[in-house]
Amino acid sequence: MKRPEKISPVRLLPAILLFLAVILVGCGAGDESEEQPAAIDGEGISVEGSWVRPARAGRMSAGYFLITNFEDVDDTLTGISSGAAELTEIHESYEREEGMMGMREVPELTIPAQSTVTFEPGGLHIMFIQVSQSIEEGDQVEVTLHFANYGDLAVELPVRQ
Amino acid sequence: MIFPTFKVFLSKIFVLLFLSTVFTGCENEVKDDFNDVSIDLVDQNGDPFNFPADLKGQPVLMGFVYINCPDICSFITANLYKVYSEMGEPEDIHFIVATFDPERDTPEELKHYASMFNMDQPPFRFLTGSPDQVDALMERVGVRTDVSYTKETDDGEELYFMNHSDKILLIDQNAQLIFDYGGSMTPTNILIEDLEKL
């Protein structure tokens, strides 16, 4: 008569290792796809999460993104240019007095060392004044960011609502 | 001795119940009543619209914008759409966007603006009108505006921007103001919760 053999932990070891390896590889892949930009582009200036609102020709649009300065020194965004509009400016919406909103031009913007500055609805935005032709969902808007230290950075911003 | 105490206890409960009913009622306390005006406007299709007569019978969520304001105002307009979509696209609520820049924001321009937000369809209506009537509306609902600065473009055209109140109004079936929110910053779940009480 044969009793079922007890499986010793040692015999299971290869299986456990294999199992762990699969888990770790799985996690690694996940992390890679999520954190790739931050982990790899660890120098210079990077722009992420960009988008632009649709607008009709002759009207205004706003663009948003995150600018990260990986360098150890502050940089200054001195301007933004684009062929997509008559004028392209760095803007900021602000509460002028209680409950009253306005927006104003920001002549230049410091991007502190090792930090991210967020352009988002209700705050900093790229202001496209009189877009040259209608921009619609699915289009890309080309802009060039001018930095005092880093120089020019050309980016394409996707259009969505 | 037990009975009187019990009676006091019961009466206390009734008082509490009564008070809670009263206070629940107060949640929808009316802040203003727009039935004292009749303002003739026009929607994005050129159809006449009277404020507040054409709003009555359904709750209303109403925002105030001008088209040349791609940041805050787009945010307000998009917020109304968000409420509509998060509520499961109700047809029995008026979603209204009114411009305070009638010189530039004609019905035709509003129609394009509405379609960019996928809002050129019922139950959304985009309102403009003669400058006099639009001013009367803004004054009545407490939306303040002024020209903030002007800018000359390369082709010599003068452009103006505006400072303005950032508002969304919740108005009930009887054209009475229930609440007035910061239009761009109020989370949609708060708007939805308050709409559902009406």
Ligand SMILES: [Cu+2]
């Ligand atoms: Cu702006």
